[in-house]
Amino acid sequence: MTRVLIAATRSQMEPVVRELYRQHLFHIEEFVEKDSKEYEGYRIGTPLPSANETSRELIRLRGITSSFGIREDEEFTGSRKMSAAHLKDVIERELPLLEGETEELLAKRADLDAQVKEYEQKIEALRSFQDVPFDLSLLGGFKMFSIYCGYITKPLSLDVPHEIFSSETKKGKFIVLVVHQKDRASAEQALLEAQFQAVAIPDESGVARDRIGFYEGQILAKKGEMEVVNRKLEEIKTRYRDLFLACHELLSADVEMAEAPLRFATTGQSFIVEGWVPTMQLEKLREGIHYATGGKVLVYVCEPGETPDIPPTEYRNPGFSKPTELLMDVYSRPQYTELDPTLIVSIVFPLFFGIILGDVGYGAVLLVLSLGLRRFLKGEGMQKLITILRNASIASIVFGILFSEGFGFSLPWEPILFSRHLNIGTHASGHGPDVIGLMIMAIWIGILHITFGRVLGMINHARQDHGLHRVKAVLANLGWIMLLWGILMTIWSMFSIPMMPNLTGMPPIAMGLNLAGIGGLVMIVLGVLFIAMDSPLEVVELPTILSHVLSYTRLVGIGLSSVAIAMVVNFIAIGLIIEPQLEDLTAVGIVLIVIGGIVLVLGHLLNTALGVLGGALQSLRLQYVEFFTKFYKGGGRKYNPFGMKKRFVEE
Amino acid sequence: MADAATTVAATEMTLEMVKASQMGMKALGAGIAVGLTGIATGIAEMAIGSAAVGATAENKDVFGLVLLLTVIPETIVIFGLVVGLLLLF
Incomplete structure (x- = not known):
């Protein structure tokens, strides 16, 4: 990355912004107003004049696309991109008409919707009166009589002259009670005792049942109208979807360009913008700007070290390890000056996954799954994740062949690496x-992985630090390596361990220790000294050397538990359910065989899910916790060049 | 070997019985190792898990990171599993 400073008069602002946007190379370093002397007179820029109108247009367009349910990340249905000039024309002439039409239709739909709601409420109010056989207008406007409508839950006993209509409903007994005005008090007392709940009398004329029918007819009619409106909207959506998407892209780009000066430093007549460009692309940027402005712009290239800011980081990895950048970003993006461990992780992660889930069957299922899902899952992150899963499943198949395992069964050859077959079930043998x-x-893998991490730590410190601190930091990492191998040497000199060097044969020299043991002790002491020299507090961390190495035994532990589950599933489904039925086949037996088959499939599905989760998480954890803590810091900024890749619009 | 068998028989225990009993003790030990470490992992993950869910609710981007933080105490149960395996085989 190279720091670049672009300075020009304000009149050149628009061509510079357009060129930077088109090139999609320049990572703008945002200008912040400061009080210091160097920045005196500089202010944050104001958006280009077109900003206001363009963003208003964009907001209107967004309103429409969201009402159609069109998402920005959708794919184009058409095959060709649209030209920018054509789109500008469309935005100016056709789009306002379309927007007007759509807004009108949407308003009409909202209006119809409101009317339907209103009718539904009226029907709801009339529901209580549906059994009342007389005109509802007769229930109001009397001076001599009081009328009560509502539900009672207890029997009503009234000793004043009255007339009553009642009908049984689900909510209780519905009554319409008419009493003389002078008997109101005693009527109300009686109603209270019957737990009367009043219902408002609807302001309607005619029999309730007829009115309900009338409103239901109205609702049907309105719904029909809505159907027509919806069909029209759908028509607009299918016809202009691509156009909306393209316009949206063009307008978003225009708004982003118009607002770019908010990140510039400006004075009355000039502006300055600072940022980063990949060093390889520097000439391209310089020439492009020169060409776009006729050489009226100063492009100043800063020397390394001229600025205190740390450059943003962009990955540079072979295509094979590109997807693994996702796993790196989950932890933290590497700093610009730091070693990028993506390549190492992209190799070691699938290996660890394979060791944990070494099974041809599960590997094949995951491989098919990852190849199948590639079509359906969109988005860059998902695609990367699927590629990681694919690589991991291939490793799983390879280790499955080495361990001679397929769905927990042993394959027709002896395990090439180590046997993981457990003695489960009646057929257990071996x-x-x-x-x-x-x-x-597993412990060997741990020792090598951790030592490698420490070596990388030495390189990192040698590259990043300066002076005495550099020597101390490098020595501390060396100290950790010496401590680890010193402990190993001492152990080897005392005990004979299979698959590890046997140093017990040497003649003892002092304190019952032989040459290797004494060498190991010296290494331990030196190692602790080196570590303490850098930071005495680190000495507290010494026991982690043991726990981190032993932590790699999870490669075996999780793997064996996965094998155990697979074998148990096989034993339950085949050994206990299916096989006894096959000896003497009956109708019930066939049902049991089917059940056995279901148990088998479900069990293996569960174990596949557990295996992926366990394998991936544990393998990743070994990278993050055991490996990265030895050398990796992260915290780099993402290289985010100004501009975007246009998907729908052609310049 | 024959001597050992006769002395064991004298105390009304056959060699097979002793072996089976030893095997049972080993299985018990393995079970206790896995069970107790499993409980310990559960207790440790309890606090991390609830904090992780809270953090994810506030910011979905941290999901990957907190998933990893949640499985960190799994080391405890894995050590238990390793001890169990070493006891049994």
């Missing part, structure tokens, strides 16, 4: 899993 061998293999 000598069981080689747990000791597997454990020692």
Whole structure:
């Protein structure tokens, strides 16, 4: 990355912004107003004059696309991109008409919707009166009589002259009660005792049942009208969808360009913009700006070290490890000066996954799954994740062949690496899993992985730090390596461990220790000294050397538990349910065989899910916790060049 | 070997019985190792898990990171599993 400073008069602002946007190379370093002397007189820029109108247009367009349910990340149905000039014309002439039409239709639909709601409410109010056989207008406007309508839950006993209509409903007994005005008090007392709940009398004329029918007819009519409006809207959507998408892209780009000066430093007559360009692309940027402005712009290239800011980071990895950048970003993007471990992770992660889930069957299922999902899952992140899963599943198949395993069954050859077959079920035979061998293999992997991490730590500190601190930091990392191998040497000199060097044969020299043991002790002491020299507090961390190495035994532990689940599923489904039925086939037996089959499939599905989750998380954890803590800091900024890749619009 | 068998028989225990009993003890030990470490992991993950859900609710981007933080105490149960495996085989 190279720091570049572009300065020109204000009149050149628009061509410069357009060119930078088109090139999609320049990472703008945002200008912040400061009080210091160097920045005196500089202010944050104001948006280009077109900003207001363009953003208003964009907001209107967004309103419409969202009412159609069109999302910005949707794909084009048409095959060709649209030209920018054509789109500008459309935005000016056709779009306002379309917008007007759509808004009108939407308003009409909202209006119809409101009317339907109103009718529905009226029907709701009339529902209580549906059994009342007389005109509802007769229930109001009397001076001599009081009328009560509502539900009672207890029997009503009234000793004043009255007339009553009642009908049984689900909510209770519905009554319409008419009493003389002078008997009101006693009527109300009686109603209270009957737990009367009043219902408002609807302002309607005619029999309730007829009115309900009338409103239902109205609702049907309005719904029909709405159908017509909806069809028209749908027509607009299918016809102009691509156009909306393209216009949206063009307008978003225009707004982004118009607002770019908000990140510039400006004075009355000039502006300055600072940012980063990949060094390889520097000439392209310079020439482009020169060409676009006729050489009226100063492009100043800063020397490295001239600015205190740390450059943004962009990955540079071979295509094979590109998807793994996703896993790096989950942790933290590397800093500009730091070693980028993406390549290492992209190799080691699938290997660890394979060791944990080494099974031809599960690997094949995951491989098919990842190839199948590639079509359906969109988005860059998802595609990367699927590629990572694909690589991991291939590793799983390879290790499945080495372990001779497929869905928990042993394949027709002897395990090439180590046996992970457990003695589960009636057919169990052989000598069981080689747990000791597997454990020692895992510990070896841990020792090598951690040592490698520490070596990378030495390189990182040598590259990044200066002076005395650099020497101390490099020595501290060396100290950790010496401590690890010193402990190993001492152990080897005392105990003979399979698959590890045997140093017990050497003649003892002092304190019962032989040459290797004493060498190991010296390394331990030196290692602790080196670590303490850098930071005495680090000495507290010494026990982690043991726990981190032992942590790699998870490669075996999780793997064996996955094998155990697979074998148990096989034993339950085949050994306990299916096989006994096959000896003497009956109708019930066939049902049981089907059930056995379901148990088998469900069990293996569950174990596949567990295996992916366990394999991926544990393998990733070994990278993040055990490996990265040795050398990696992260915290880099993302290189985010100004501009965007246009999908629908052709310049 | 024959001597050992006769002495064991004298105390009304056959060699097979002793072996089976030892095997049972080993299985018990393995079970206790996995069970207790599993409980310990559960307790440790309890606090991390609830904090992780809270953090994800505020900012979905941290999902990957907090998922990893949640599985960190799994080391405890894995050590238990390893001890169990070493006991059994």
